[in-house]
Amino acid sequence: MTGSRWPQGAAPVRRRGPALERAILDAALEQLGTVGWNALTMEGVAAGARTGKAALYRRWSSKADLVAEVLSEGLPPLGEIADHGSVREDLYRLCVRMRDVMRSPAGEALSAVLHECDPTHAYRFREVIRDGLHGPAQLLIRTLVDRGMERGDVRPDATNEMITDVIPALFMYRAKVCGSEWLDGEIAEMIDSLMVPMLRM
C-alpha cells in the first residue's frame, strides 16, 4: 500500500462480491465524469473504490469492458408509460423519460465518452445506447401507438416498423447537428408537429 495508490486516509476496505462490485462501478462512473474516457485508468478506479487493481481485473479484462458495464447498468430503465388518455400525451411522457435517461449520470457519461473515444470503442458504446435506450424506446413507442389504435386516436394502418424510428432518429440527429438538449418545449413541438399528424386518423 503506497501513498500514490490510495488517497491519504483512504486505506483499502475489505468488501466482497456485490458490495465490492458496486463500489468499483460507482468509482468508475465518477472517474468518467471527472477525468473522462481517455484519462480513466484501472489504477485510478481501483484507488477510487479503495481496492486493488487485481480486484478489477478479476471481473473485467479491460477498461473498455468495465466502462461498457458501468454505462449499461447505470442507464435508468425507461419503465412503463401509463395511459394518459391520448397518444399525444403518452408519447410526450415517453420522450421526457428518454431525455431524462440521457441526462442521468450514466447518460451524460455515455455522451461524453462517445465524443472522446476512438471509432472502435464508439461502435461498442453506441450499442449501449441501442440496447439500453433506443431499443426499449422503440418497443414502447410500438405499444403506445397500438394503444392509440385501440383507443381510436391513431389510424389503423400505422403499422410500418419505421414509425418507431422517428423519435430516436430525431433525438440523435438534433442532438448531434443542432446541439439540442431537448427541453420540454421542444419535445412538445416535435410531438405536435410531427408525430400527431403522422399518426392521427
Add this chain to the structure above:
Amino acid sequence: MTGSRWPQGAAPVRRRGPALERAILDAALEQLGTVGWNALTMEGVAAGARTGKAALYRRWSSKADLVAEVLSEGLPPLGEIADHGSVREDLYRLCVRMRDVMRSPAGEALSAVLHECDPTHAYRFREVIRDGLHGPAQLLIRTLVDRGMERGDVRPDATNEMITDVIPALFMYRAKVCGSEWLDGEIAEMIDSLMVPMLRM
C-alpha cells in the same frame, strides 16, 4: 526525384494552378478509397498526383485540410427537384438523390473516413455532410413542402421547422443503427408510411 517518390515511369508532370489542384484532389480521393484516412499521407498523394509534397503544402497546411476539401468539393450537388405533381413523388426523388450523393466516390469516402478517424476530425468531417448534404436537403424539403401547400396536397400548417429534419435524421439513424443502404423500396416505404401521412391535408 527518386524511385521511391514516384512510381516507375511516372515522372512529375509540369502543371499549374487549377490543373495541378485537380490532379492533387483526384489523387487524394483515390488514396482515400484505397488506403483510407489513417494510412493516407501527403507524400502518397503527391506521388499519386505526380508532383512534390511542397505543391500540396502550398495549398493545404495539413492532411485534414486537404481531405476536407476533397470531400466537400467531391460531393455531387443535390440540384433542383422538378415538380412531379405530388409531394410524395417530389420527396421520393429528393431522397433517391440524397442516397446517390452518399453513394458517390466522395460520399463513400466520407462514410469510410468517419468510421476510421478520431473524434476531433469526425466533428470536422460531419460538417462536410451537414454543409454539403443535410443543409441543402433541408432547404429543398422546405421548398417541396411549400410547393405541396400551393398545389393542395400538403396541410397548410405544415410549417414547423422540425419537419425538414425527419428525412435527414432517418437517413442518419437507419444507416448507423440498422446499416440500411436505403434501397429504392425502403425510401418509398419511408415516404408512404411517414412523410405522406405527416404532411397530408
